[in-house]
Amino acid sequence: MKKQRPVNLDLTTIKMHPAANASILHRISGVIMVFAIGILLWTLSTSLSSAEGFAQIQDYLDGVFFKFIVLGCLSALTYHILAGVRHLFMDLGHFEELASGNMTAKLVIVLWLVITVIVGVWLW
Numbered sequence: 536m537k538k539q540r541p542v543n544l545d546l547t548t549i550k551m552h553p554a555a556n557a558s559i560l561h562r563i564s565g566v567i568m569v570f571a572i573g574i575l576l577w578t579l580s581t582s583l584s585s586a587e588g589f590a591q592i593q594d595y596l597d598g599v600f601f602k603f604i605v606l607g608c609l610s611a612l613t614y615h616i617l618a619g620v621r622h623l624f625m626d627l628g629h630f631e632e633l634a635s636g637n638m639t640a641k642l643v644i645v646l647w648l649v650i651t652v653i654v655g656v657w658l659w
Contacts, residue, residue: 613651
């Protein structure tokens with residue numbers, strides 16, 4: 536028996552709610568943090584290996600490209616922590632309704648953007 540249900544193959548017409556966007560961003564920030572751990576461990580290892588290694592990492596930190604990488608790592612960490620706290624509250628039974636869930640998702644995204652701007656200003 537063939538099912539006669541509507542099929543929407545145009546993904547640009549689908550409007551996701553803020554909670555869905557927050558959930559997707561939480562997963563993306565987790566993946567970014569996996570790569571960030573490798574970068575941060577490499578910089579720590581290099582800086583602790585010798586005085587020359589420390590000077591090399593300091594030179595890297597003066598460059599725009601490496602500052603952008605550090606900002607990305609800190610931004611992903613910030614978002615992941617904020618969204619994780621939001622999920623912990625939801626696990627405790629708070630903010631599970633659609634309206635409150637969307638409100639907390641918007642709040643997390645706004646806080647993340649504000650903190651990222653503050654960290655960016657601090658780095659530069």
